[in-house]
Amino acid sequence: MNVLISVLIVTMLILAAPSSRLVVDVTTVPELQAAVAGLKSGVTVRIAPGRYALTQELRIDNGVRNVALVGATGVRDDVVIVGSGMNTPGVNIAIKVENAQDVRIAHLSVGEAFWHPIQLKGESGAERVHIDNVRVFDSGQQFIKGTVDFSNPNGVDDVIVENSLIEFTTIGPPLGYTEGIDIHHGANWIIRNNVIRNIRVPAGAEYVNRPGVLAWSGSRNTQVYNNTFINCERAIIFGQGGQEPFGTSHQGGAIYNNFIYRTESVNADAGISVWDSPGTRVYHNTIILNGTYPSAIEYRFASTVDVEIVNNLTDAPIVQRDGASALVSHNYTQATLALFVNPATADLHLRPTATAAIDAGKVLTTALTDRDGQARPWGRAPDLGADEFVPSLVLSTRSQRHR
Numbered sequence: 001m002n003v004l005i006s007v008l009i010v011t012m013l014i015l016a017a018p019s020s021r022l023v024v025d026v027t028t029v030p031e032l033q034a035a036v037a038g039l040k041s042g043v044t045v046r047i048a049p050g051r052y053a054l055t056q057e058l059r060i061d062n063g064v065r066n067v068a069l070v071g072a073t074g075v076r077d078d079v080v081i082v083g084s085g086m087n088t089p090g091v092n093i094a095i096k097v098e099n100a101q102d103v104r105i106a107h108l109s110v111g112e113a114f115w116h117p118i119q120l121k122g123e124s125g126a127e128r129v130h131i132d133n134v135r136v137f138d139s140g141q142q143f144i145k146g147t148v149d150f151s152n153p154n155g156v157d158d159v160i161v162e163n164s165l166i167e168f169t170t171i172g173p174p175l176g177y178t179e180g181i182d183i184h185h186g187a188n189w190i191i192r193n194n195v196i197r198n199i200r201v202p203a204g205a206e207y208v209n210r211p212g213v214l215a216w217s218g219s220r221n222t223q224v225y226n227n228t229f230i231n232c233e234r235a236i237i238f239g240q241g242g243q244e245p246f247g248t249s250h251q252g253g254a255i256y257n258n259f260i261y262r263t264e265s266v267n268a269d270a271g272i273s274v275w276d277s278p279g280t281r282v283y284h285n286t287i288i289l290n291g292t293y294p295s296a297i298e299y300r301f302a303s304t305v306d307v308e309i310v311n312n313l314t315d316a317p318i319v320q321r322d323g324a325s326a327l328v329s330h331n332y333t334q335a336t337l338a339l340f341v342n343p344a345t346a347d348l349h350l351r352p353t354a355t356a357a358i359d360a361g362k363v364l365t366t367a368l369t370d371r372d373g374q375a376r377p378w379g380r381a382p383d384l385g386a387d388e389f390v391p392s393l394v395l396s397t398r399s400q401r402h403r
Contacts, residue, residue, distance in 0.1 A: 176205025313385030
């Protein structure tokens with residue numbers, strides 16, 4: 001009898017406990033807004049294909065955990081969620097994560113918001129958010145913004161943004177106050193395998209030199225790797241300098257295996273900036289700016305110490321500014337377009353004739369695979385940049401072995 005009672009109790013607890021397998025299907029804007037407003041822990045809101053013009057923000061709140069907002073088909077272009085427009089106030093934020101943890105947003109598009117398509121509010125308790133296979137587009141301000149209460153800083157930690165597309169369809173808003181991903185006082189963000197493009201604003205905008213990724217205001221241990229940046233005024237910035245309340249603007253983290261390609265010269269700046277960010281590692285990036293700015297990588301301010309800039313392949317110099325210090329080694333800064341497979345499409349994989357880069361690097365204890373997951377080094381030493389060249393015959397043989 002005691003055994004039967006125990007089994008009954010366990011069964012009741014399982015039935016009562018939240019389950020990530022509980023799914024609510026929605027097909028209309030009112031259904032979507034109601035499902036998110038009433039979201040409970042353990043529930044996935046699954047959205048049918050269509051365009052959803054919101055009449056209010058989608059707020060994920062109330063202390064919920066283990067929840068998801070996903071497109072039904074797995075194809076991000078099938079589900080499009082829009083606010084009031086990037087230049088039109090109204091629904092200023094499309095998806096807002098407030099007091100909620102372990103949140104997944106996947107397989108959909110979200111954009112046309114006057115402020116942010118996605119905001120993660122650290123000041124309200126947002127933590128551990130996973131954004132996967134999402135197109136984020138046409139934002140009046142920052143596309144994905146992690147915010148904080150500056151009087152009591154506790155930003156959003158442990159966020160993953162991957163396999164996504166972040167872009168202006170053409171160009172940013174007239175004011176220019178935008179970034180692709182903007183992190184205030186966040187720890188352990190991982191930004192990988194994304195395409196970030198056209199983060200740029202009109203000439204004469206009040207705010208210029210806009211980055212694809214900006215981590216600052218006391219952010220720590222940001223990891224940005226295996227991404228492609230196309231025609232962004234700046235690609236990646238760790239720290240901005242001059243943020244005394246935080247000690248340093250950013251600390252630690254790594255930037256590696258990224259393709260950065262730009263042909264637009266308006267408002268252009270460096271591809272990678274390490275400004276007031278001690279302990280940062282910048283390894284194996286390929287940066288082609290086509291003469292749009294004099295330096296590919298900049299490290300700046302006396303607080304920027306214990307930095308390593310190694311095995312990068314660029315077409316412009318690596319520049320020290322304002323007393324920063326770094327180990328700068330095994331970089332090649334005179335790359336030409338002839339080294340790459342198809343630079344016009346930002347395909348910066350190496351040609352077999354790229355002798356300036358192949359086997360020219362230093363063996364590192366990290367970044368042991370390239371942006372395609374191929375082990376490095378293939379030859380006697382790692383190749384410079386984000387791609388480890390492996391002859392096509394070898395790749396074909398490997399493919400046959402895994403059949």
